[in-house]
Amino acid sequence: MARFIAWRIAQLPVILAVVYLITFGLVWVAPGSPYENNDRALSEAAKNDLKLRFHAQSWEQFLTYYPWQIVRHGDFGPSLSYEGWSVNDILRSSLPVSMALGLVAVFIALIGGSAAGVTAAVRRGGLLDVLSLGMALVGVSLPAFVVAGLLIVIFSDWLHWLPGGGWGELRQIVLPALALAMMPMAYIARLTRSSMLDTLGNDYIRTARAKGLPRWTVVWKHAFRNAFLPVFTYLGPATAYAMTGSFVVETVFNIPGLGQHFVNGVKNRDQTLILGTVLVYAAFLLTLNLLVDIGYAVVDPRIEVEARQQ
């Protein structure tokens, strides 16, 4: 088990390095550079800064020096569109917010989605099943800004139960986390439902029921544990996605997160910001997938046995 973990951890920097290289390659190949005299050219002050800190007087020089700067100093460089701010400043200010929002959203999605999916599978064909499938369909189909807008109108403007945005109080997390959680929750519900239907058809479930174990013990303690695996697999990338911010939810709720920087970076051709945000997202994704892989062993004892036997 420990060897398995160690092997996976060792792979992480290699995969990350490959991702980095591909991203750099894409930026290199992309037409236009901030040094050219076009309408998106860098100001003299910014070019000066790049020259002094990165020894770069051309775009190619910058891109060559940049990876070492990241690895050695953790310095993602200056933002090319927000003069005077470094990408590190921007990340430091917005990443915690996106992470908090994303984690809460995933938590809601996990609890809500699993409960809905399990109930739907157990009461198959019944009203709850139809309802939960309907909710899943709506959650997957409705775009985030529609969900966000609806939530604000209902809970903030009509009912005055919750504030419609901003960041600072705990109450302000509820609505945006709900809006962000809609899609993963729907997905998890569907995944759980089909996986549970699969598991519930197994022999050992019938055995457990035949032995007289209470129904919900069988469902949760026995069936769900094994049905959970696909959900757990999805949880990795879903968390990475949620944690790195959703542009729409953040704009509508006025949340100072990372999502806006993905979009604005592209809009403003801010290559360093794009690189920074993409690399952060990649790192999160890889780490979370690794955690999920390790977690397999925790969740499903069958996997640990297989690994040991190997």
Added chain:
Amino acid sequence: MMRLLTIPVMLAGLAAAAVYWSNDAGGRRPDFAFINRGDNKCLDPNGMSWMQDIRVAYALWEGLYTLDPVTLTPVLGCADRATVDSTRTVWTLHIRPEARWTNGDRVKAGDFLFEWRRFLETPGEYTYLHYYVRGAKQYASEFADYVAAKEKGGTTRPAPDFSIVGEKALDERTLVVTLSDPVPFFPALLAFPPFFPMHEASMRPFRESDGLHYRLDFTRPPNLVSNGPYRLAQWSFKRRLRMVASDYYWNRANVKSRVVDQVYADDGLAAYRTYERGEADWLSDVDANLAAQILAKGGRDDLHVFPAFGTYFYTLNCLPNLPDGRENPLADVCVRKALAMSIDRDPIVRNVGRLGQPPSRTYIPPNVFEGYSSPPGLAYDPEQARKLLAQAGYRNGQGFPNLTILYNTDGIHADVAQIMRRQWLNNLNIQMDLQGVEVKVFGQMLHTQQYAVARASWYGDYADPTTFSDKYKSDSDDNDAKWSNAEYDRLCAEAQRETDQGRRLRLLGRAENILLNEAPIIPLFTYVNAYMIRPQAKGIPLAANAMLMFNSVQVVR
């Protein structure tokens, strides 16, 4: 089952930790919070030009003169005595002894000289204001040559001598400024950020190796040392900018709010909701559509709409050739006048503006400067416009090349551009295309004449018509139209030398008359400011230039 539960428990734990980590208000609620007009771009007075930065600068620094919180006219600030000699060109300013920086240091004459010299050596957008000082322009251009020569390959040329500039320190607390011509509004200039002092010692660690530029990190807390009523306590990117009252400010007894927060909101609607939630006491730039709707619906007395110190106009490229190389029809003044006279401003302010913006035929907002009578400008006369166009050789629009109207995609500009295009098509039979770009790109294209017809605007900075008229002098860096008229320049120069205020304003009036008749610009309307102010928030003046002094602002709970 317990094993499975570790996952949601871990998630919940991580979420709680992240929530705690992301909180930046530090627990203390501000005494006053406001939403500024967009992001802060740059808090170095050298690089400042945007309204939102200048607002914050007025809180952080104080010039020799400052602005009265109610009337926003210049009053003595960091200086406690100011005299001018009989020629009205030599100003002697005495810094008050109790003036201190936010770190306790005394404010010295050298602090002013340091920044004023810096403005000449590393020019910014407002360096041209320093050219009123004798020798400043010469020093600036000599220094620029010196830097260029040094970069090319180290000559042994000595640096230019700063003593030719009429800015001297008689002693640690006395400044003598010699202007090349009498400038009656010099106190207003001294109150404006380009004439603020800077604390050199705190900036020194951030000086670049060229000895001239400073990394903008010095504007970030805790590095920034300023001399105004507030110090910069916190500045998180696109989240919050917090200012705390300075314990060393000489007039700290009159600073009403101790903690002032600037809250960010990118989107107009999100900004409005932030205000509604109570997170902000003042929304300084209400989204135009929203304001129009609220105004139409009525019933809200916290929305204040009032005329602003700025004009919305269209600018026409006056260079002989268009950016793509074609011959420029707008270089002909008859064509420009035709375009100007075929625009009916009424549908624009009624259907697009919707906030009661006064339509304007003049560039300088009328009835703003006492004693200044605005010229009439060009009236809406489509018949005459058609005649002029025919005179220029494009009868009924035949043969007129296809031009493009450039605008930035925020706000009402797209709608205005469509109306302009339709009117030109209907009245002159001229076809034009529309091109919308984002604001940063727009600014670049405008500044480098990469356009034929473009929307534009100009806000005044200080209380004198020259804050408008200077823009269209031939040598002005801000002359986006690249329009040049010798008589206009001559009148402006004569006005600069004129000591009698009445005669001076008449000269400027004649200059504006030339500008309007030659039509490098087509004025459309005077801007309005739209504020939303919580009734409990006091001390925010409804000022045309949208400025305020934070020391008088207070929320009465």
